[in-house]
Amino acid sequence: MSVGDDRVYGLKGVIGLVRDFMTRTERNGSLCSDDQPVLVVEGFRGTGKSALLSTLDDMLAQVPHARIDLETNRHASVPEVLSAVAFDLSRTYPKYELRFPRFIIGQLAMRLELDLTDHSQAYKQVETALERYRDMDTVRQVLVDTAGSVLASTGLPIEPPESLVRYAVTWLTRHTPGRQLALGTFQNWYGHRDLGLHNDPIDVLIDLNHWAATADDEYDRQRIDELLLAAFLADLRSEFARGRRADERSLNAVVLLDNADSELGRRFLGQLVHARRQRAVGEPDDADPLTVVATSRGLLLSEVPEADRARVEPEDLTAGADRPRCWWVGYRLPDLTEDEVGRAIADMGLHLGKHQRLTRLVHDLTGGHPASTSLVLEAIAHDVPAKWIEPEAFLTHTERRDQHAPTVAERVLDRLLAGTSETAMPDLVTCAAARRRSDGLALADRDLLTCGLTGYVEGIDPLLWPEEHSAGLTVLRRLLTRRLAERTGPDAPGWSEVHGALRHICRAGGDEEGDLYHALADGELGFVAAHLHRRLPELDCPEWYELVQAVVAAPRLPRTGAVPVDEVRALVEAAALEPPVVPVGRLVAALHVVSDPFTDSRRGDVHLQIADDLAEVGRMREGGPHAVFLEAARHHRREAEWWD
């Protein structure tokens, strides 16, 4: 949720939550980690999930941490992810110097070419190999090699961690010939696995090698994942308690997993939680010192049983608040508040005496969607409004003033639709006009979409109708609607065709509001005004005004650039309204204009017009003006003072 280059807004609470989950407790004179949940940070595209991980990445300079994008590495395996994580955690930090000898032994064992037909031969091969592998270069390369492409994707330098080099040297110096290998404790772990087992460690390593040879088998893959994950966690526990500075490691190591909705992410985290649960049963006071923060658009937690997950709301993030104790915790990143947008604008240091107006316009335009807000503010910083504030100008701004460069609106759409097939765009544009999910579905059923009903259900519906509403979705729909307005040609239905179809759908469904909404969107001000004028004596005043407000939320065709009040006059004039309907028609037109987030800041006259029309409409009711009109009129008079 970064806005600007170096400011972060709205993340403080969740960063505090991460820190809480990282904090180790002092018990009986030593530091212990508690069982902490996997923190799943959810949000719409562009909500700032990755920005949060970047921020954490930056803030964790003194704590071992690893960041892996599980979408980019969706074809990797759990052991590869573990190797990459172990590699990053092994970097040198002031109070931490972590090594992963058990895990490395397992990785080494998996890579051996053993004669699995002769167990004793395989046994000797493992012993010999482990001795042979105890050379520095091998150890240095183990994590790099076994991480596959995962490590390369982190973008961090892949130099062998110094601690590993030193570790390798230690291995060499500890070398003692004979059957009791120098790897001693680490190798022996495979015999008991901290679970009190009594297996021969070499046998287990032979089994591991065997499973790796048949890794196509899902069961074997699970066993590999389980064993290596357990080894990895055992190393972590052991390393945190080792050394002179053990009592200074007051924070867990951290793994930041971006896009954990991928199959790899769900598998990795599922295995991690499984290992933790197993461990917690036997050793409830010996949790692994690892805090996991994963980002998700919602899929990850939807597959977790409700009993195992909890949700933290932004208001729960106050200091000292109780934290949920379960294996998973979800946190939905909130959109930016108007205050946060205002703070971001103030921090830009613009020489502009209209900060509040600009703040409101930007927030109205983006709804506080962080990525959109960031891009809009970037445009404003490059092209500071000179007179009035023109949102259209923000959206059409291009980088480097290159006409071929993407506009802000295009860049926002790219962010919101990242990963979406280009072929789905026409149908997305079409469906964005629908007010309700059922309307969109009905559009698909009317054969207005190229993707058909199945394509809608699989591709369009999850994008436009997610479980959780967000400002990002609002921005997406607005921008897609603008695309609809721009649409010409016979390949896809145009603005009127879509809204006309939706009017029919709504009318057929008895949706008066939808009918009027799409009629207004389609420029049918006369129809809308007449209908509402007719309904004025029929409905309660609040009910009627609510209907009006819902209708005027309809999208508008791109503006002409005229002064808003002139736009209103033009609309009313074009509608050729009957005199009794004019106040209602003018009210609807004016409200439609000021409800449009793309309308510029010269709204003062329009609000005055609205206030007058509200008074007049109120007088049209028997019994005189209703309080709802009086209150609304007062509101718009105040608004008139606020705008240009």
Place this chain on the structure above:
Amino acid sequence: MTDQGIVPPETSMLRRRRMRRRMALATVAVVLAAAGVWGVVTVSGACGSLDSGVQDIDGTCVGVNDGSYVFHPELADVLGRIEEENARVRDEGGYVSVALLDPLTPTETSALPLTSVRNRLEGAYTAQRRVNTSHVAGDPNPRIQLLLANQGDTDDQWTHVLDRLRELSVAEEHPLLAVVGLGVSTARTREQAEDLADSDIPMVGAVLTADDLEHDAISGLIKTSPSNRHYVAALRHHMRIEGLDTAIMVRDSNSEEGIDLYTRSLEEEFEEQMEKVISRYRTQQFTGKSASGDSTPSLFAGVQANICASAADGNRAVLYAGREIDLGDLLRSLRNRTCRETPLTLLTAGLELGKVLADPDLDLRAAKLTILNAATVDPLGWSGEEPGTPVGYPDFHGAFVRHFPANHLLDGGAIMVHDALLTAARAIRLAAPNGAASYLTPERVRGQLLNLNGEFVVTGASGTLEFSDGRKDEGTGVPGGKPIPVLRYPSLTDRERASERVGDLCHIVAGPKLVACGPAG
């Protein structure tokens, strides 16, 4: 969490560990600081090198030193010699220590001026050399290391010095066996002597003329100088011969305070032994500089007027119960007296008048003033081997002038300190008949102080002295046989001489007679 990042917070274990470390560091720091402070104090308070044994206390360098620390630039030569002799003694081994406890940092107003201090040191050095290189004090073994203890003026100063002396007296090797000198007769000297006596450290005073600074009052203290009663007895003898039957006494009011025991006891002896002589005139008084340091000649204006008043009555004698340092002012006042046509004789005892009379403006003859001083020594006469010259003086003189100018003998200080150290060395040798330094203790030496008689007399430069245990109040520890020459200033017979011995020569004797006088030789 900070703007800089998430940093592992400090744990209580770390804090405890750090606290322990800090406490350890603090302890070390405190120790170092204390050592530093001690070092600074020591260095800043040290006089000379850190191991000089001399320390700045109340602005004065006091302490005990072997001559390596130069208390005053004018003393550098003699101190260097003492240091050298001490080094030689240490190199040869088999030595013990004797300390010269004296004021070694004189000021303008000190009872002992710088030259006196120097001369006393020269006498001490001469004695040290003689006892270490000859049989003047018996077997030259054990050899004597001479330590120099600056007496100090304040309580803190002399407490520091005495503490150090006590430490040295109980040293297993080369212990301090005696203290000599002890400055002049003041209340502080008495306190010091009492303090040392409590530690069984034997003492030999050089010029302690106060009557109560002797063995009868302070066990373990003997002195090579007469007491005031002996001086006054000698003066009385001469007054009778001179026909001076009346006198007006001038006294130092410091006597009342008990600060200056010398002036007090001299005044008391004048009053006791010359009661009839002084009864006719009221005693005149002044406040001497040796105590307050700020007396001026004008203070004697009233004294001078009354002296002249007595002169008008026919009186010709003035008994002066004061210090040398104030005598000059009195003489200058009398030089301009209203009755300057009337010759006056000023009688006093135990003073060293060389410096006073060196003032060119103070022409006694022109002022018709004569001073009769019952003296401890007569260097001018003895150097000319006049009748009455002590047997031991020529050898001493020869030894002295090998190192120092002969005129350094004129104030008598060198002679008296020489004899004090010689006496102490004699007692030490007596306590160590086989010449061995082993097993010698201050107590054993102290036990021999009153055995310095008979075969073991001290052949001092100021006389052949003997010390014995007499009856109570009859002079235990006073130097029997000590001559008391009465010197007249200026000489009537030789205008070139500052003084001449007059009349009979008195010697100290035990018993109430105090002195026995007769023709010298």
